[in-house]
Amino acid sequence: MSPRAGSAGTTPRCPRTLAFVESPVQLLNVLEWAHAHTSGAGLVPTQTRRTPAPDGPAAAGGRGAAAPAAGPDLTLVVLAPTDPMTRGQLRRMAELARDEGHGVRWEEARGGTTAPFHTIGGLTRLLRRAERVVMGDPFSRYVQLLLTITRAHELVVVDDGTATMEFVAQLARGERLVRWHRKGGRPGPRDLLFAPVSSAARRRLTPAAGRRVEIFSSMPVEEAPDGVTVTWNDFAWTRARFGPPRLTAGADMVGTSLVETGVVDGDRYLEAVRTLAGAHRVTRYFAHRRESAAKLHRLAGETGLEIVRPDLPLELIARRGPIGRTVLSFPSTVVHTLPLALAGTEVKVAVCDIDPAWLTATASPRAQGFLSGVTGTAKDVHRLAAVDAAPSC
Structure with missing residues (x-):
């Protein structure tokens, strides 16, 4: 073009x-x-x-x-x-x-x-x-x-x-x-x-x-x-133009680019996704647009999740549906925006904290406090504890 x-x-x-x-x-x-x-x-x-x-x-x-x-x-x-x-x-x-x-x-x-x-x-x-x-x-x-x-x-x-x-x-x-x-x-x-x-x-x-x-x-x-x-x-335009969505029985997960921005270790992230998916019967993983193809390929192979590359922002994808009755996310914008876009539906948004042990050596000193603030200030979400290597949230 x-x-x-x-x-x-x-x-x-x-x-x-x-x-x-x-x-x-x-x-x-x-x-x-x-x-x-x-x-x-x-x-x-x-x-x-x-x-x-x-x-x-x-x-x-x-x-x-x-x-x-x-x-x-x-x-x-x-x-x-x-x-x-x-x-x-x-x-x-x-x-x-x-x-x-x-x-x-x-x-x-x-x-x-x-x-x-x-x-x-x-x-x-x-x-x-x-x-x-x-x-x-x-x-x-x-x-x-x-x-x-x-x-x-x-x-x-x-x-x-x-x-x-x-x-x-x-x-x-x-x-x-x-x-x-x-x-x-x-x-x-x-x-x-x-x-x-x-x-x-x-x-x-x-x-x-x-x-x-x-x-x-x-x-x-x-x-x-x-x-x-x-x-x-309050996402009035989104709610007026799309939905309400059809809900599926399972759970969906929202991906993050924290690995790509150098904040979170890739191996730790993959293990957290695997643990969350098993604990909450997650079937689909909505990839962030900045997530690398190599990381997503590895994630699909090691977790069995269906990787979805959305063609629109997730707020519109979720509002159009189908979408899981539970949507899991790490600290990100969607823990604030999805409850607004999905207002009036039965979808529950759950957020899992970032464990400080997941941060890379090069992560900004501001990273942990900022991510905790993103989670702590979110409204209408279910807050999960951080994922360890073995136990689930």
Whole structure:
């Protein structure tokens, strides 16, 4: 696909709202944001610093007085990654976005050494005219660079998984923006070179006179800076468009990329999956899009699980069904999002803690505390103890 292919549905005029996404989950949450700001679904009264999110879907029915009067004139800009699995899911999500009437612009942002220059050059005019910019990953160097160009007076951050929790905390404390699994390490040469851009992006994401910052999230947000609007995402669009699902008798398991990011030891992870699968009669393993083929091949051979490579984010897969009556997961975004997407069904989400012994020698010192926080703050989930080599949870 060429850099401009996939842009059907865009209009020649400059859209009021530009959304930059690099993953299927980010795109899903932009659709949820657009739905909430068009219909009022899922909006809650404006929250500011240290105001907790509502406790589960039942508390998310109120309308927010701070919502825009009309729905966003939205074009989604897909900064396409190179990973085939992610690209496939993004293409499917782009189809859903077009079905909702939004414009989609597909950018081969990583298609060679000159691709970033073409991408940024082609987006500069749109960025300078956009009134609102929505982003799914404020840690992304691409997004941070684009933030230095825009003059938008409204900036919105939608969930990019559990990283949203760390982003909000770092922004509140005035820290440099660093992904949680890298925190504690020394900045590399590229980090130092990019530091001025990252600092400028952090300043842009801090509310100021004439600039509004919103965080649209289903994650617990407890340290938002003064002036930041926090809007609750209860997955109203997902529940309106899909399901309810047919439930199967067995259990399903959600995979994680903690091995691929160097946080968890691969052998320990495989043993934990095997133990959990045996204890809870798991039959299917929904792979994370970043899990390696070699790891999944080994996992299938040693556990007998059916490996499923979803073509959409798991929230949509689960809502469409069929899905097990129990869904097991390690600490990840889905322990927060699946209970919302599956509200009103009989599905139970269970989360198993990461044993400190599973962590690699190179894991960030922040890793264990962060993962425990992901589990501990999840609502409407059944919490399991950590898996040992022999006993089950």
